[in-house]
Amino acid sequence: MKFTATIAAAALAVTAGLAGGQAEAQERVTYKSAKSSSSYYQMGVQIAEAMKAGTEGNVIVTVEESQGSVQNVMEVRARGADYVFTTPPALVRLAQEGKAMFEGKSDPSFDEIRALFPIPSLTMHFVTAKSAGVESFADLEGKTILLGKGSFGAREGQKYLEMFGLEGKVELAEVELSNAVAALKNGQIDGFVTAGSYPAPNVIEAAASTEVDILSLTDEQIAETKRTRLVIPAGTYAGQDADIVTTSLPVVAFATTKMSDDVAYELTKTFWEQREAMGEAAPWWLAVDQALMETITGQIHPGAIRYYKEAGFTLSDAQM
Template sequence: MRLLSCSFRRALSVSIAVLALSAVSLSAQAQTRITYKSSSAGTAYYQMGVELSEAIRAGTDDAIVLTLEESQGSVQNVMEVMARQANYVFTAPPALIEQAMASEGPFAQRRSPRFQEIRGLFPIPSITMHFVLAGDHGTAPVEALAGKHVLIGRGTYGAREAQRYFELFGLDEEIRVADAALGNGPDALKNGQIDAFVTASSFPTPNVIETAASMPITLVSLTDEQIEQTGAVAQTIPGGTYPGINEDVHTTSLPVMAFTTAQMDDDTAFELTRTFWERRDALAQETEWWGSITPELLSNMTTPLHPGALRYYEEAGIEVPEALR
């Protein structure tokens, strides 16, 4: 009897071990892993990726896991569509996707049929233009930059837009552009080395918060006519977003969206999109920049939605532009 008992116990132990391994295996199979590529570490958009990853994991009970990868920017994100075979989600401005599909701009020499497989999911916070001046005036017209020493950075979207606006509004001959990296902006403004700096990021942007916490600042607010002149998307930064800025600030932005490819299955795209919108309010409570996301921003998307994402919007009763279907 003791021999039988020992044999039985050994058999039972083996069975339990096999069942445990099977459960782990089934759990691993049930978990969907997605590569998420946005920006380089230390940037606002990388931080958004961290927050989004946590929200998706929590909202799906670990059924979907986003793995963050550093990126050098939107062009690299789109280029990697040519090589990625598994679930791949990335961020980029809609206009860049149009260029990729048309083999224009940075994609003129890197054509690929894979670009035609890019599909939209949902919006993320836009890149918003901030013109920050020293002084306790709340908001000021763009003409207030005349005669000022302004830091705009080098080689960034914000620097290119700032220079374009200076020329557009006849200020290019009246503004002295500082030759320094954008990261020096807050300290240079506080030390009186410059009169203003320009930065482009989602709002509230950390370097503007940092500056406003240590000195009075003023933000440039454009008129409706000036915004129309730029040809960019209008953006309102609500009053109270930054210390000392109690009025709404009217400026421009570059929409940014989360995209995937047709290789993602419909159910995964559906769950990813559903979880994003259902966790959006929780995200906004943690970090204010998510509060700017509304379904209306889908109107800035120009690429067809992934069928799984479209199914979510239809079931949720969210109006979707016909061009995205």
């Protein structure tokens, strides 16, 4: 379990307030996100700080490192009412149906999972040096591309190369994704593939250090991938004069029915009320809006539903 200094300091401050008899009853929540080196862990820290600020210290969130979304779902079996975790909604559905990586691992607690709010989606970026002259996937033929290893972006990038007829026609660079920007700048590679919330830090760095193009997918290609269509607005990255149409994997913060309606309500309400302030410090929060609510394909927690009704959000029958 890993704590940030900010969160630990917040906990001490609230403890002092309680000792003085000035604080209200305090709720403690564990937020399980991703590896500590990832942007999603950073988002967890930002959510923790936003909850402290938005509730005047009445909700304390402890951010816990995770090895991935599957682990987050599996831990529902042993966790209590204070557990919040992030994962793509598709994984929750697979867990509840006992399919794929959850085959033979079904558990009644999976049926108790309920959504709270969406967070920034995993967004595919196909970044190439402008000098490479790549305007479409067909133009990747003969180019040297860095996919990385083991990540969602690497797996998805490989799938798209195969899907769009480029298997064996692209040279895959044996370079770590962490070295992508330097490799692109010095001409070792023609492009790289990365997945993360936009604006992605490595894409910002690449666009700032050299001229780049970011591929758009056609609607037909997006339909073939069976992923969610997402538009990165023009101007998100340096030199980006037009919208980029790409694919994404939605990610949502979940709890279970063990969590009280009042706590789920407070978490959801505070998240949306603090979203704009979070966006001032980290632009990826600006990509979260009411339109992302449709990416929640399962049931929403009753406490969160109370907030959404109060705030005038439109919910589907399946979410209720």
